[in-house]
Amino acid sequence: MTRHRGRGIASINYPIGMNLGGDPSQALVHSNPSGKFTVALSSIDLGQGMKSVTRQICAETLGVPVEDVYVDTADSDTGPHCMGSFASRGTHRVGNAVMAAAREARGVMMEAAAEELEVNAADLETDGRGNIHVKGAPHRSISTKDVAIAAQFKQGKTISGRGIFLVPLSAVDPETGEMSPATCYAHACLVAEVDVDDETGEVAMVRMDSAYELGRALNPRLVEQQLVGGAWMGVSHALYETTEPHYPETVHGPRDFVEYLMPGPGDICPHDIAVLERPAPDGPFGAKGPGEMCANPVLPAVANAIFNAVGVRIDDLPITPEKVLRAIKAQGGARPQARR
């Protein structure tokens, strides 16, 4: 028995969101009499951090502290329409909708503040700490709370805003068949190192090194948690997970978590990640999205690493020990490729 070390690389570019139907999402923002703001969405936060990021985007656009914004989401009875949490679209699509709604709400807030301070709204600015003051004259100031109270009880104004993000329709060029299915792309490159056991066919992850270009990272810790965890979803697709191991035969298909394999804590390896930020022109504050693509480069990189280790090309996922072993036997033994 020999364990063979192999290294594989893969690069991807990933279109953010989808094109069909314009991929719209909506957001509504309104102030409460306490001077706090509520963002109403129906976009789902599955743990990836949509609530945190939309909260940041709203606070930054309004010019108020992030503590003053509450995001109410995941109820399609009370939130405006969203296409859903998929295709890495949350930060970009929902973020843009929140930004548009917050911008409209900010306009009303500044008008209401101008009326209280008896100045022109164009001369006002926010300090990001819950106050609005005259540019160059910070002492001529009013708190967002007092503005909200004045708007509600004195001026009869709703400090609120509506936002939607819709991808413009991309027509197909009749001559070439070309179209632009996406408005921005994220990019990633990942190097996977594996050990392949030529007696058992088992593949063990040794390490991963990756670089992700995802526009501006609005919340670097959330981006990091997506990339760290998402890579293991990729490994899981590459090596473990399947609902139909003998497709189209359904025999031996997994029925539960005991039979549906995924990596455990003992299977993980070091993963070094570099995040590159090239702001997207149409992203909220330049953001694209780290979502799905944190898993995508892992699959081809692992398949390439297995080829590098034992010389077998497996193009059917997941790459189970059985497939590796059959392929090694078919070629008459492991044939390690040159290390690069």
Added chain:
Amino acid sequence: MSKIPLQFRHNGRDVAIFVDGGTNLLVALRELIGDMTPKFGCGQGGCGTCSVLIDGELHLSCLTLAETVGGRSVETLDGMKQGPNLHPLQRAFADHFAAQCGYCTPGMLMAAKALLDRNPSPNRDEVIEAISGNICRCTGYEPIINAILAVAGGRASA
């Protein structure tokens, strides 16, 4: 089927319930006591999210007959918080971004607590061993391992 009277300590409080014979502890905790912190994942010991401590020892509540805990002490995530303060493990899980969807988190925290209660300064391999009965689909385990190690090393924050 006749009901069986059952008394045990639940997070330091005496409880008395009637269970059907064959009821598992997870169902007893969730449906009869109303403690929803142990989660139902697979119902057959494959995922670990129903983990609880029985007399300080880690058990899968979905595979434990409720009637076997009579007179014993059962700890769940619901009893982990110390008054208004999060347990150092809970704090560390937050600081290290060790939860995403959160479904594995109750079981992970109980497995971590079971480890630290008997071995206050485990090494990385011991932490991995301790949570090896718990699966997580979101985090890649690394942030969870780091959170537990941070508490073990006496550093409760990131």
